[in-house]
Amino acid sequence: MKHKMIKSLLLALAVLLAGCGSDNAYDGTELIGSNTPTTPEENAMLSVQTQVFQKHATALKQSITQMRQSISTFEQNLTANEVSSLQTQFETLMTEWKSVEAGYVAADYDESLIDTPSAIDFFHTGNVDVAADVQKALDQTGDIESALFKNSSKTITALEYMLFGTATPLDEMVGLMNKDDKRRVNACDVALKNLEAQASKIETFYQNDTKFAANITDASNALANVLIDSSFKLKEWRIGEPSGIALKYAGNPDSNRFEYAKSKRSLEAMRAILLTHQEIMGEQSYANFGSFASQNGAQSVVIAIRKQISDALALLNQFNTPIEEAINGTSVDAKIDTLYATTKELQRLYYESLIQALSLTAEIIEADGD
Amino acid sequence: MVELSGLDFFVESDKRIYWLYMVSALMLAVVIFRNQPDILRKQFSKEVLWHPSARLDYVYFVAVSAVKVLLIVPLLVGADDVIVWMVVFLQEQFGYVERIRIASVWLVGSYTLLIFVANDLTRYWLHRWMHTVPLLWRFHRVHHSAQVLNPLTFYRVHPVENVLFGLRYALTAGSVTALYIYFFGAGISMMQMGGANLFVFVFSLIGANLRHSHIPLRYPAKVERWILSPYQHQLHHSVHYGFKNYGSALSVWDRWFGTLVAGKTRKLRFGLLDETPTHSLLGAFLNPLNKGIKL
Ligand SMILES: [Zn+2]
Ligand SMILES: [Zn+2]
Numbered sequence: 001m002k003h004k005m006i007k008s009l010l011l012a013l014a015v016l017l018a019g020c021g022s023d024n025a026y027d028g029t030e031l032i033g034s035n036t037p038t039t040p041e042e043n044a045m046l047s048v049q050t051q052v053f054q055k056h057a058t059a060l061k062q063s064i065t066q067m068r069q070s071i072s073t074f075e076q077n078l079t080a081n082e083v084s085s086l087q088t089q090f091e092t093l094m095t096e097w098k099s100v101e102a103g104y105v106a107a108d109y110d111e112s113l114i115d116t117p118s119a120i121d122f123f124h125t126g127n128v129d130v131a132a133d134v135q136k137a138l139d140q141t142g143d144i145e146s147a148l149f150k151n152s153s154k155t156i157t158a159l160e161y162m163l164f165g166t167a168t169p170l171d172e173m174v175g176l177m178n179k180d181d182k183r184r185v186n187a188c189d190v191a192l193k194n195l196e197a198q199a200s201k202i203e204t205f206y207q208n209d210t211k212f213a214a215n216i217t218d219a220s221n222a223l224a225n226v227l228i229d230s231s232f233k234l235k236e237w238r239i240g241e242p243s244g245i246a247l248k249y250a251g252n253p254d255s256n257r258f259e260y261a262k263s264k265r266s267l268e269a270m271r272a273i274l275l276t277h278q279e280i281m282g283e284q285s286y287a288n289f290g291s292f293a294s295q296n297g298a299q300s301v302v303i304a305i306r307k308q309i310s311d312a313l314a315l316l317n318q319f320n321t322p323i324e325e326a327i328n329g330t331s332v333d334a335k336i337d338t339l340y341a342t343t344k345e346l347q348r349l350y351y352e353s354l355i356q357a358l359s360l361t362a363e364i365i366e367a368d369g370d
Numbered sequence: 371m372v373e374l375s376g377l378d379f380f381v382e383s384d385k386r387i388y389w390l391y392m393v394s395a396l397m398l399a400v401v402i403f404r405n406q407p408d409i410l411r412k413q414f415s416k417e418v419l420w421h422p423s424a425r426l427d428y429v430y431f432v433a434v435s436a437v438k439v440l441l442i443v444p445l446l447v448g449a450d451d452v453i454v455w456m457v458v459f460l461q462e463q464f465g466y467v468e469r470i471r472i473a474s475v476w477l478v479g480s481y482t483l484l485i486f487v488a489n490d491l492t493r494y495w496l497h498r499w500m501h502t503v504p505l506l507w508r509f510h511r512v513h514h515s516a517q518v519l520n521p522l523t524f525y526r527v528h529p530v531e532n533v534l535f536g537l538r539y540a541l542t543a544g545s546v547t548a549l550y551i552y553f554f555g556a557g558i559s560m561m562q563m564g565g566a567n568l569f570v571f572v573f574s575l576i577g578a579n580l581r582h583s584h585i586p587l588r589y590p591a592k593v594e595r596w597i598l599s600p601y602q603h604q605l606h607h608s609v610h611y612g613f614k615n616y617g618s619a620l621s622v623w624d625r626w627f628g629t630l631v632a633g634k635t636r637k638l639r640f641g642l643l644d645e646t647p648t649h650s651l652l653g654a655f656l657n658p659l660n661k662g663i664k665l
Contacts, residue, residue, distance in 0.1 A: 108471075218557075220556075221555070221556040221557040222556075224555075224556040225469060225555040225556045225557070228555070228556070229469070229555075232461060232466060233466070236461070236462075236466070237466075246462075247462055247463070248465070344458075347458070348454060348458060351453070351454045351457055351458070351551070352450075352454055354551070354556050355450050355453050355454060355547075355551075356450070358547070358558065358559065368386070368524060368525060368527055368532065368535060369497060369500065369510065369513055369527040369531050369532075369535055370493065370497055370513075370524070370581070370603065370618050
């Protein structure tokens with residue numbers, strides 16, 4: 001009797017399932033998200049974003065190569081002008097890296113590129129004192145390349161210390177650069193060599209990748225992830241922690257926690273990040289992720305996101321001195337509070353758009369009892 | 371207009387009374403009880419389908435649909451709000467975690483299952499409190515005042531209970547989703563069958579609509595330890611087993627928390643022991659709000 005019952009049950013179910021129309025068929029593509037882009041808008045958006053990423057990766061690589069070339073031309077001791085020019089080149093290189101980093105989807109498509117960012121700069125990662133390590137290598141004698149054996153000693157963070165000391169005045173910096181047969185300049189080249197290799201990997205990826213543009217769902221997820229990530233780190237690590245707004249350092253501001261406190265270029269880094277967000281989400285002459293999301297039902301959220309990005313950029317323009325100087329002891333410029341609030345709202349809006357896309361709005365079945 | 375009347379519930383696969391689930395329930399009943407025609411005859415008899423209690427169910431269904439569309443859904447905190455708030459909270463309290471990269475199939479599969487299981491668990495507890503907390507019982511009585519059962523009895527629930535269950539959903543789905551986003555980032559989605567959660571779909575297909583009926587469909591004893599059969603919910607509606615079988619789909623909660631009853635077919639009397647209900651719409655809405663007045 002029991003077996004008979006189960007059999008009839010299964011039979012009934014089989015008949016039912018077979019009878020389900022196509023709209024009830026199990027949608028496997030939705031499940032694993034293997035959605036090839038079909039509309040011209042989707043294709044345009046994906047190829048534009050690819051171009052943007054490629055452009056920044058190439059610019060990063062070029063800025064590094066250029067700096068190495070500059071260094072290779074120095075025969076005598078460096079002049080103040082030459083040191084200052086290297087410092088300017090550092091800013092270009094660093095901001096190009098921030099642009100690459102803010103849109104870094106590469107790790108989602110190539111596992112070997114997951115750790116590349118941590119080989120390029122060292123921020124908020126563990127308890128390594130990069131400056132102390134570099135200083136130790138500089139104080140030693142013998143081959144500089146083997147003295148800088150740690151990976152973290154060959155990052156942009158290390159390069160910053162080599163070129164700027166600890167916000168050391170230029171004339172003093174000139175002396176340090178020329179000291180010990182220009183050991184510090186040679187150290188820069190060791191770091192740059194590493195950076196060149198890393199940037200090269202990223203550039204090659206963006207030049208050859210076909211996977212990103214082949215799947216609209218994965219691409220959208222990758223873009224959403226990187227924007228959320230980047231906006232969180234901007235708000236929490238780059239603004240909240242130095243200013244003592246973030247919970248971790250509540251009421252305990254310290255301008256040394258800024259990402260590029262030694263070169264006093266933290267504001268430029270923030271600007272580069274936000275400009276990349278603007279390239280991806282902002283209103284542009286080309287079809288980007290923002291316009292794509294806007295056309296797909298997220299219009300009001302996209303408008304709000306665009307406003308936060310331009311508000312944040314406008315705030316950065318209001319600083320007349322390096323942002324590091326906007327923190328004095330425990331007093332923090334009110335503009336930083338506003339900047340924190342703006343970027344916090346930006347990140348919240350990114351989440352909102354992501355969650356809208358999930359469409360989890362309360363189902364009424366779940367509002368009923370039993 | 372269609373939305374206000376609740377008629378769209380018959381064509382939406384995330385609703386209990388979706389036409390396919392109704393058809394599957396009917397087919398199960400017909401196939402399994404083909405040798406006991408009395409059972410089917412009773413369900414479709416005038417004294418069950420046109421009982422004052424059933425007639426209230428129909429009127430109630432339309433009325434409460436309008437209340438839900440006009441009042442509850444627009445005002446209720448949605449899962450979306452909970453998620454945004456909670457992800458930001460997690461990040462600020464526990465710091466940033468590097469996104470865990472796992473294969474889509476695992477991500478989506480585990481998310482679909484976890485949403486289903488977590489929802490089922492919170493339904494169990496809220497339902498249990500609806501019975502054990504006197505204030506809540508005043509509202510849940512409306513559901514249990516039904517003296518005959520039909521699929522629409524599922525919707526004979528006081529709006530206050532709707533609000534509580536809606537909030538419960540927002541908190542449950544919101545928390546699970548927020549945790550997933552916190553650890554895995556974007557890329558989560560639900561495994562769906564015709565637009566409903568895969569597990570909800572399967573559960574609804576195996577006779578969920580018979581829970582509120584007089585058709586005593588039981589699953590094999592071993593299955594009933596894991597999944598509640600329609601008959602087990604009928605026991606919950608009987609005057610003798612009201613404090614048993616609070617669960618929705620899974621019976622593990624009842625089993626682990628000591629409220630499971632399974633097995634033997636008994637002669638059941640549905641409704642409330644201490645009251646002869648009047649089955650009026652106004653009474654159903656208003657009586658729980660004021661104990662003294664009976665309409
Ligand atoms: Zn019930
Ligand atoms: Zn109950």
